[in-house]
Amino acid sequence: MITVLLADDEALVRAGLRMILETEPDLEVVAEAADGAEAVALCRQHHPAVALLDVRMPGIDGLQAARRIAADPDLNTTVVMLTTFDSDDALVAALKAGAAGFLLKSMPRERLIGAVRTATSGEALLAPQITRRLLADLVERSRPQARSDPRLAELTDREREVLVLMARGMSNAEIAEHLVVGTGTVKTHVARVLTKLRVRGRVQAVVVAYEAGLVRAGA
Incomplete structure (x- = not known):
């Protein structure tokens, strides 16, 4: 329930x-x-x-x-x-x-x-229309002041890759298919990303990625 x-x-x-x-x-x-x-x-x-x-x-x-x-x-x-x-x-x-x-x-x-x-x-x-507005807004805000976030340095290469895919709006199942791994493995990577970035949820992790310039709209 x-x-x-x-x-x-x-x-x-x-x-x-x-x-x-x-x-x-x-x-x-x-x-x-x-x-x-x-x-x-x-x-x-x-x-x-x-x-x-x-x-x-x-x-x-x-x-x-x-x-x-x-x-x-x-x-x-x-x-x-x-x-x-x-x-x-x-x-x-x-x-x-x-x-x-x-x-x-x-x-x-x-x-x-x-x-x-x-x-x-x-x-x-x-909501889909809100997602588009969010990404456009974060990209616009990050352009003049994007800077490396020290938290990103704590991620492994695979964890950074997972974060980028999260920022592109992929679900765990879609990330698993893209990386050719199991969904359980993806969940583990996502959990480690959230822990290392010290955020509560994946949306906040995506905000960190965009504001740091790790990802760009359409990238």
């Missing part, structure tokens, strides 16, 4: 999300929050597998809540940001805050359900 926390300041939005998710036998909404502070407190109480956080909430917003949840060593909650807009600044801030993905509330219900399941698998999840 995948447990989920919903955080949105609009009760009707939370009710709609709950109704969609709980039609699935493997998904359970264990708590609802109306702001970021309540979301953090309820995460610490219920330890949900996934937290769906609205970006804009009163008081402590979704970005601040994401940072607190990601930084809590007692939590193993995957944060996914939900919003009605796709601002580049909000997107990059959310990913740097520790979110595993950034999804639009306008997405079809089937994609939302799939995204919650994907979040627990360790794969990155971003």
Whole structure:
């Protein structure tokens, strides 16, 4: 069973999300929050597998809540940001805050359900149109100030190769096929990359790769 926390300041939005998710036998909404502070407190109480956080909430917003949840060593909650807009600044801030993905509330219900399941698998999840904007934004930001990140020096050649493939948007299965290795081997490499880069998720690792100039759009 995948447990989920919903955080949105609009009760009707939370009710709609709950109704969609709980039609699935493997998904359970264990708590609802109306702001970021309540979301953090309820995460610490219920330890949900996934937290769906609205970006804009009163008081402590979704970005601040994401940072607190990601930084809590007692939590193993995957944060996914939900919003009605796709601002580049909000997107990059959310990913740097520790979110595993950034999804639009306008997405079809089937994609939302799939995204919650994907979040627990360790794969990155971003709406396709947002992925393109993210990569373009990070590349543009990295051009004038790209510099070597000392954390990258800790990676082996194979780990750097895996990171580049992650940055190209490949899933573990696609990386395994590309490198002609097993998915278990890829998962091990990904875990080591995250550990050495000292990031919580693969999306944050991709951000490091782009900002350091390790990869470029279309490369």
